[in-house]
Amino acid sequence: MTVEEGDLRPLEADPRLTLLDEPPWDELERDLTLLLVRPPLADWVDTSTAAELDPAFWLILDAADARTLLEPWLSPLMRDGLRRVRDDGGELTVLTVEACAALLEASTRRAFETRWTLRHAEVLHDPRGRHEGLATAAARLEVDALERSARALYLQAFAGLDALQHAGGDPLIAAGEAAGAVTRLACLLDEGCYPPTEWLYPAARATQRSRWLRPWLDSLTGDEDARGRAAQAAPDVLRELASGLRAQFSNRPWLQDPERFALRAPRGRSGG
Template sequence: MTTDATEAVRTQARADCEALLAQQPWLDVATRALVLLVRPPALAWASPLGTPSIWMIIDASEARSLPPRQRDPLVTGGSYHETAARGRYELTVFTSEGIARVLEGVPRTSLEFRWTIRHAEPLHDPLHRADMLSGSAARLPSDAIERVVRPLYVQAASALHALMRTPVESPAETTLLLAGEAAGALARLGCVLAEGSHPPAEYLMPAARETPLGQRIASWLDDLGNAVVGEARAARWVRESCTGVLREAETALRAEYAGHDWLEDPEGYALRPGR
């Protein structure tokens, strides 16, 4: 879902894509290339600010026909990145094989790629690959969700407990670190529970606020900024609310994972050696 706020950016991106594919070295691969606009994402809350980012996906066999500047990083690493002239947009080219490798697992990079692909706008798709790629990005191994949410919940719990223990008068950097770690883990947790992936950091908070968990802890998230800069009321309330915030995260997980040791005692789980 796009908005009027980003329509001018999207219109310019379509024109930039057409111009890009009309010139070498990309002209020779244009008939099979998939081109996506990934920044801004195709979502209602997306902002028109920031440099647009375009991804092009080609097969490795086509990458081998490109000049060395593009060919070498694509063949050896699966990607090539450049900033276009005049700084109008960023271009990253991937091989389809490289993208497939990233989507095989569920580490943070894979989850961010999955989210980015699912919320991208196709600019050029002559072989109708975009839907298939989005479908691949949405599919997860059967046990993947627990492998993702477990460390996120444990991380959030550890950070929230540490934040509760720190005095209101603690240095701002201490509050920033603990609150930021807790908020980041909770935001990723909310996104993963809602759709099986999460965005890169630049889109994490607006995306998380659209999720059920994000909406339930919205008032806590709202006060984090004031707490970090030392506003006394906010600093106290953010600490006092940590137990309730963690309870909301636990509730979101309990239906599926009740009785799991990491959910019942996350701090104890975090201290176990040899996992």
């Protein structure tokens, strides 16, 4: 994804006035979907601080409409299905419907983040009712795809938590690896998707695993003694994750012996 600076006009309080009333979007207004994705729609969002955030918007259009645009929009939308621009007033990502659909059919990290973003977006303009279909597709996920993602995150959590216990006085990288996998997995178990990195911490703290996850994250981001306690609690964190996973996937071999699955060579192209 190419991020280009200075291509986005200042965003004011009502994005419909500044985006949809200006070229090239004014001629396509009736066929556009405009979503506010930062801040997301979630109970844990602090409304008192959300207003201070630089807003981020997704503008979605059909590929056929994108072909009518001039540069600098035409080439990236035809090549990649999206273009993102930023300035001091905010961030705008323009995507084609086809690019969104392709992401929702995948099971990559970006795909799961896209699912979450669509489900937690505020609809600002959608005369064609496009968002409802996209959000429905974002909530639909095959069990096999969910298990593959859950297994990958669990094995990452196992490796990160194991490294955290042996990181000594320099735990930054191990802590980041462990926290990223644990928080994504906590969100995945709740919603079948997980947010982009900027929302992982608050989203994970609001999941059904908050009873043990909140104090562990607090320790992980605390002082040296607290970080030591977080490292000591790593086996407990892994057990809690495994318990939640067994409730959904039974006692799979990768839950019984994560070390073997984390260390073994990939099998074939799938890496399974």
